[in-house]
Amino acid sequence: MRVTQPKVSQTDSSARSQLPDTRIVTKTSLTIRLAIVFAFSMFVASTRMARVTIVTADSGASFRIDLPLGIPLDLWNYFIPTDNPMSEAKVALGRELFFEKRLSADGSVSCAVCHDPRFGFTDGKAAPEGIHGRKGTRSAPTLLNAMFNAGQFWDGRVESLEEQARQPLVNPDEMGNASIDEVVARLESIPEYKTRFQEVFGGPVNIGSLGKAIAAFERTLVSGNSAFDRYMAGNRDALSDSARQGMLLFNGKARCSVCHTFAGVFAVSQSFPFFTDQMYHNTGVATNGRSFDELSRKAAALAKAGSDRKELERLAREPEAGSLGRFLVTGNAMDIGAFKTPSLRDVELTAPYFHDGSAKTLEEVVEFYLKGGKDNRYRDWQLEPIRLSDQERAELVEFLKSLTSDSIKRLAETAAPKSLP
Numbered sequence: 001m002r003v004t005q006p007k008v009s010q011t012d013s014s015a016r017s018q019l020p021d022t023r024i025v026t027k028t029s030l031t032i033r034l035a036i037v038f039a040f041s042m043f044v045a046s047t048r049m050a051r052v053t054i055v056t057a058d059s060g061a062s063f064r065i066d067l068p069l070g071i072p073l074d075l076w077n078y079f080i081p082t083d084n085p086m087s088e089a090k091v092a093l094g095r096e097l098f099f100e101k102r103l104s105a106d107g108s109v110s111c112a113v114c115h116d117p118r119f120g121f122t123d124g125k126a127a128p129e130g131i132h133g134r135k136g137t138r139s140a141p142t143l144l145n146a147m148f149n150a151g152q153f154w155d156g157r158v159e160s161l162e163e164q165a166r167q168p169l170v171n172p173d174e175m176g177n178a179s180i181d182e183v184v185a186r187l188e189s190i191p192e193y194k195t196r197f198q199e200v201f202g203g204p205v206n207i208g209s210l211g212k213a214i215a216a217f218e219r220t221l222v223s224g225n226s227a228f229d230r231y232m233a234g235n236r237d238a239l240s241d242s243a244r245q246g247m248l249l250f251n252g253k254a255r256c257s258v259c260h261t262f263a264g265v266f267a268v269s270q271s272f273p274f275f276t277d278q279m280y281h282n283t284g285v286a287t288n289g290r291s292f293d294e295l296s297r298k299a300a301a302l303a304k305a306g307s308d309r310k311e312l313e314r315l316a317r318e319p320e321a322g323s324l325g326r327f328l329v330t331g332n333a334m335d336i337g338a339f340k341t342p343s344l345r346d347v348e349l350t351a352p353y354f355h356d357g358s359a360k361t362l363e364e365v366v367e368f369y370l371k372g373g374k375d376n377r378y379r380d381w382q383l384e385p386i387r388l389s390d391q392e393r394a395e396l397v398e399f400l401k402s403l404t405s406d407s408i409k410r411l412a413e414t415a416a417p418k419s420l421p
Contacts, residue, residue, distance in 0.1 A: 063087055068224030068405065069233055070273055071145075076222065079147050084162065084212045086219065089200045094217030096196075097210065102186060104175035106131045111165070111214065114140040114174075117411050120349030121221060126357025131176040137322040139357040142350050144223040144408065145343055150278035154339045154355045157329045161215035166207060180207045223345050224273075227402040239402055246399025249388070254396055256369070258382050259341045275344035275403065280326040283383060284374025285354045286337030289323030296336050296378065299324050303333035325355070336378045348404045349412050362397045 063086040067076055080086055097103065101110045114128040115121045121143040127135045138154050150156070152164040168174040169183050177183050187193045188205040201209040228247075230238035239247070250256045260275040286292050295318065302311055308331075315321055316328045326335035339355045353359040359368060368374075370393075372385040388396070 063091070065220060065222075067222060068229070068407065070224035070226065070229030071222055075148070075272065080219065081160070081162075084215060086216055087200070090213055090216045091220055093196050093200050094213035094215070097214050098217055102190070103169060103177075103183060104131055105177045105182075109175050111168070114168075115143045120144060120346045120408060120412055122350045124351065126352050128174070130171070130174040134173045134176070136173050137320070138355045139352065141340075141342060142346065143218055143221050144346055144405075145274055146221065147219045148272070148274055148343075149340075151340060155326045155329050156280060156340055161218050162208075162211035165211045165214040165218070183207070184210070223405040223408050225407060226345070226405050228399075229273075231402075240398060242395045242398040243402040244399075245392075246395035246397070246402075249392055249396050250399050253392075254370075254386060254388060255382075255384075256396070260344050276341045278341065280335060280338040280340055281380040281382075282325070282335075282337040282376065282378045283339075283369075284337075284376055284379050285339070285356060285358060285368075286323045286325060287374050287376045288356055288358050289320045291318075291320040292323045292337065292376070295321055295324055296376075299327050299336045300333050303327075303331060303336075307331040323356075333378075337376065338378070338380075344400060345403050346405055346408050348401045349409065362400055363393070366393050366396055 065076075065086075067073055098111045098115075101107050101113075103110060109131055114123045116123055118124075123129075123140045126139055127137060128140045129135055141154060146152070146164075147161060152158045152161070153167075158164055158167065166180070170177050170180060175183075184205050184207055187197075187210070193205060197203065197205045197209055200213065203209070227238045227243065231244075250260075251262065257275075259277050259279070259281060261277045262273065262275055289295070295315075298315060298318075302315065312328055312331055315324070321328065324336055326338040326340075327333070329335070347353075347362065351360060351362075353362070353365050359365045366388075369383070370386050370388055373379055373383045
């Protein structure tokens, strides 16, 4: 069984970010998608985890990838959409496009500017910078394992890597093109790309093929083989005593696994091993926005009145409206100030943290949650203050660092342009 790929992440920008084209996404549709993922995870739990070279041939052309320890073969294959099968040529084209600054209006911004291998495929900034130095209002999430996301961007407004790859092209705070046609015409005028698109897709450059090529490359950005993965595979020396204690705290007293799930049933957790519930929560970070109180009142009024798409778009254009998070997608009052639970894999490399980059270190993240987040009317009910000693806090951070892939860490330390796994 296969499904069309869930979603991925690229930079979230300003409140002017595009909303879904055809409908308001509901919690019901998200619940259905998550139920599919969970049901599949129960099946995969009974299969052996893959770490060797595999081949897929759905397109008639073979494709080989070495999956790292901790990422099951069947899970990876499950998230390859049937309308965009993998091929070596497509991935190579997508890699070139990922680093191609000519995708932007002024030739200064590529996907890799905001998703840099040196920073775990983020940019190391609280807010990404687009053309002419324009700043977005949400941090750039990592693209590592983004193919497994249940929604792209911090607010989950699109469901596929293909669509995620297209949106920044015409975002005025990112690549700043006036239209998709402008991007297509620019690439079509470059002989190399004109030839490559013809070879890979059998036709001229178009936005659909452009998104598919970049998405295919992003599906090779799979991270695993961390100390945690080796420990779970049976190497009991892979984790330090401190990290092992941190793991117990993570799944127990510290209550991190309430949202960053791996649930203690290790066989099941390994089938979807990304330390996220794929849901959206108001933890209070949204209140860092100076206008959040006023905006949240407007959002609540719209939700009560039964907001339609035009009203949500109008609200989204207000200054700092991005702090409303998922609400601008669903129109549901439960989503006011709610943002996606990110994966914790490679979290050591992806500072600063939260959708606004307001936490500079993992220690600051731990401190924020031990206080129960920041109080507001819409804060998730599951958050509550927790007491940990200084030693326990240090142990929790050591466990989080054990989720870092060895290969991704080496890449971050040595990466040069186009130096990719």
